[in-house]
Amino acid sequence: MPHATHPRAPYEQIHRASLDDPEAFWLEAAEALDWETAPTRAFDAEAGAYGRWFPDAQLNACHNAVDRHVSSGRGEQVAILYDSPVTGTRRAVTYRTLRDAVATLAGVLADLGVEQGDRVVIYMPMVPEALFGMLACARLGAVHSVVFGGFAANELAIRIADAAPKVVLAASCGIEPSRIVPYKPLLDAAIAASAHKPDACLILQRPECAATLVEGRDRDWAEAVAAASRAGRTAPCTPVAATDPLYILYTSGTTGKPKGVVRDTGGYCVSLSWSMPNLYGVAPGETYFCASDIGWVVGHSYIVYAPLLHGCTTILYEGKPVGTPDAGALWRVVAEHGASCLFTAPTALRAIKKEDPRAERIKDYDLSRFRSLFLAGERADPDSVAWAERALGRPVIDHWWQTETGWAIAGNPLGIGLLPVKPGSACVPMPGYDLAVLDEAGKPVPPGTMGTIALRLPLPPGCLPTLWGSEERFRASYLATYPGWYDTSDAGVVDEDGYVTVLGRTDDIINVAGHRLSTGGMEAVLASHPDVAECAVIGIRDALKGEQPCGFVVLKSGVARETDLIERELVALVRERIGPVAAFKLALTVQRLPKTRSGKILRATMKRIADGEAWTMPATIDDAGVLEEIGESLKGRGIGA
Numbered sequence: 001m002p003h004a005t006h007p008r009a010p011y012e013q014i015h016r017a018s019l020d021d022p023e024a025f026w027l028e029a030a031e032a033l034d035w036e037t038a039p040t041r042a043f044d045a046e047a048g049a050y051g052r053w054f055p056d057a058q059l060n061a062c063h064n065a066v067d068r069h070v071s072s073g074r075g076e077q078v079a080i081l082y083d084s085p086v087t088g089t090r091r092a093v094t095y096r097t098l099r100d101a102v103a104t105l106a107g108v109l110a111d112l113g114v115e116q117g118d119r120v121v122i123y124m125p126m127v128p129e130a131l132f133g134m135l136a137c138a139r140l141g142a143v144h145s146v147v148f149g150g151f152a153a154n155e156l157a158i159r160i161a162d163a164a165p166k167v168v169l170a171a172s173c174g175i176e177p178s179r180i181v182p183y184k185p186l187l188d189a190a191i192a193a194s195a196h197k198p199d200a201c202l203i204l205q206r207p208e209c210a211a212t213l214v215e216g217r218d219r220d221w222a223e224a225v226a227a228a229s230r231a232g233r234t235a236p237c238t239p240v241a242a243t244d245p246l247y248i249l250y251t252s253g254t255t256g257k258p259k260g261v262v263r264d265t266g267g268y269c270v271s272l273s274w275s276m277p278n279l280y281g282v283a284p285g286e287t288y289f290c291a292s293d294i295g296w297v298v299g300h301s302y303i304v305y306a307p308l309l310h311g312c313t314t315i316l317y318e319g320k321p322v323g324t325p326d327a328g329a330l331w332r333v334v335a336e337h338g339a340s341c342l343f344t345a346p347t348a349l350r351a352i353k354k355e356d357p358r359a360e361r362i363k364d365y366d367l368s369r370f371r372s373l374f375l376a377g378e379r380a381d382p383d384s385v386a387w388a389e390r391a392l393g394r395p396v397i398d399h400w401w402q403t404e405t406g407w408a409i410a411g412n413p414l415g416i417g418l419l420p421v422k423p424g425s426a427c428v429p430m431p432g433y434d435l436a437v438l439d440e441a442g443k444p445v446p447p448g449t450m451g452t453i454a455l456r457l458p459l460p461p462g463c464l465p466t467l468w469g470s471e472e473r474f475r476a477s478y479l480a481t482y483p484g485w486y487d488t489s490d491a492g493v494v495d496e497d498g499y500v501t502v503l504g505r506t507d508d509i510i511n512v513a514g515h516r517l518s519t520g521g522m523e524a525v526l527a528s529h530p531d532v533a534e535c536a537v538i539g540i541r542d543a544l545k546g547e548q549p550c551g552f553v554v555l556k557s558g559v560a561r562e563t564d565l566i567e568r569e570l571v572a573l574v575r576e577r578i579g580p581v582a583a584f585k586l587a588l589t590v591q592r593l594p595k596t597r598s599g600k601i602l603r604a605t606m607k608r609i610a611d612g613e614a615w616t617m618p619a620t621i622d623d624a625g626v627l628e629e630i631g632e633s634l635k636g637r638g639i640g641a
């Protein structure tokens, strides 16, 4: 079914207006929120690394996401619909219940000593209490930092050490379809390994696995909340400066040390509020389903903050696109809860397509209220998009963003008017994004030419103002390469119509099942094995996950142990240090690594060989025979042949 598309005029006018007069544009957008002190100006160019948004305003994110909806008559509307096929439970939380739960939990946190500006690490699965925790922090003006459950203790320790939380909120376990993941031993190991120790941990005991509490430090969540309720203990919303941080979210950088992306409060609430009607075409009162995880930026923005800020019902889905129980799972949730919009990662779509290629499962459900599917997190392959469009008969919209930006850089603004879809392209820049493709010298290239995608400063509201405790790294990582621009580290092309196509990273980040991972981080783990002399990790093409990591290792001379055994140890080591989310399953022992004469490992050529693509012998190669050896070792595993 062809979808009605619109002339470009409304979009172009809106985008132009956002760049020509950002003050007027964003002050108008800010009217969607309740402010303690309303902004009199949108931007202060002198503050921060590139300016700050809403410098003279004050608000509270929890008030805007929760309390004001109760006051305005949405108290009985469901705010959170928890649907958990892995536990066989469902729960509907109204805005009123949410407000009361969050106010009480905020009281508990305050009694544990949490004050405005303090950090709270949240290591929890997809349960309503995790959202209560995030919103309770926002209520107090405290800064939450959610850590994804698929990370190992070591990664959690790095984040605890960097964020220095006063309190940690955790659950006893997460639940994967194949196993229960006890979180508490990981948390205890992380705290033991971290130089910073939190004062207290609040532990949500799940019936699937009871955690042992540490005397003096750990509190039982349910008991603490029950005691606070009995005592009528609640905490009010604390107004904070719009420029104050709402959260820190760690993401992979080019080294093993993750980057603490800081999100400010006002700019974020404004940009998310703008995006709900204009990009996603969703109205207050409707149901929004983002099938991501609260550990990722997509989950922060579109499971938690944006739908609640906009007065929608948000679905919290603790399950997978396949296997819980089948490839119709997402369509079931959409149908049963009447979602108008679904947002997921292309990898989920590929998993569904693989199990249900003829889209039979879709026919089992009444999708009459469902209007659009949005995809992000990795490149949406045109085949999967076309398959979903045919199967659903609705727009399937690819949009591009990063943890750093907090919301879409480019997308197809459904609410303004759907623009013609070009397969493979993430469509056009959103308001406030002045986007260009640059050559190595930092000069914009003509349409159709590939280069690095850069955003002219200032970044729009919602994007990171800095990295936590590391202004220097922020400037060096993003602002130094092209003065006056933010370097996205994504390569791509913009065509004559202004459509953006993102082709891949320019750094060592790879994207595995929509999860962003640092190959440098994995190399550091491999190099720590006593038998490894040197190593290189690359992302190789994977039909389901987009990419999968593949590690090449050269053993120290004299190592006589079985290579099979060492390779298994290496796989286990990455899982233990980084976590199952790294999906590191492939370690290959080789005699030598291909290098240039100056000693640089030829990762890009290795990747082309592994992906079965045409490649040419680099002129600078030190020893041409090594690439053949790499090809042979890959062929031995059935790769790249």
Ligand code: COA
Binding pocket: 148, 149, 150, 151, 174, 176, 181, 291, 292, 293, 296, 298, 320, 321, 322, 344, 345, 347, 348, 351, 376, 377, 512, 513, 514, 515, 544, 545, 580, 581, 582, 583
């Ligand atoms: N806690 C603990 N472990 C987790 C976890 C969590 N929250 N999430 C994933 N894992 C584990 C998985 O169990 C798996 O472990 P295994 O190696 O023992 O099988 C491993 O981490 C890799 O997980 P994943 O890459 O997600 O693969 P999968 O095989 O479990 O599922 C898909 C495949 C395609 C169904 C899945 O990747 C998916 O749904 N992806 C969606 C991605 C997404 O939403 N990204 C967010 C960006 S928008």
Ligand code: AMP
Binding pocket: 251, 297, 375, 376, 377, 378, 379, 380, 398, 399, 400, 401, 402, 403, 404, 426, 488, 489, 490, 502, 503, 504, 505, 511, 514, 515, 516
């Ligand atoms: P993350 O910070 O985890 O959201 O990952 C951001 C990275 O994922 C981007 O820099 C891109 O490389 C990739 N990415 C996200 N969305 C898209 C998309 N729609 N198309 C292509 N790549 C994408």
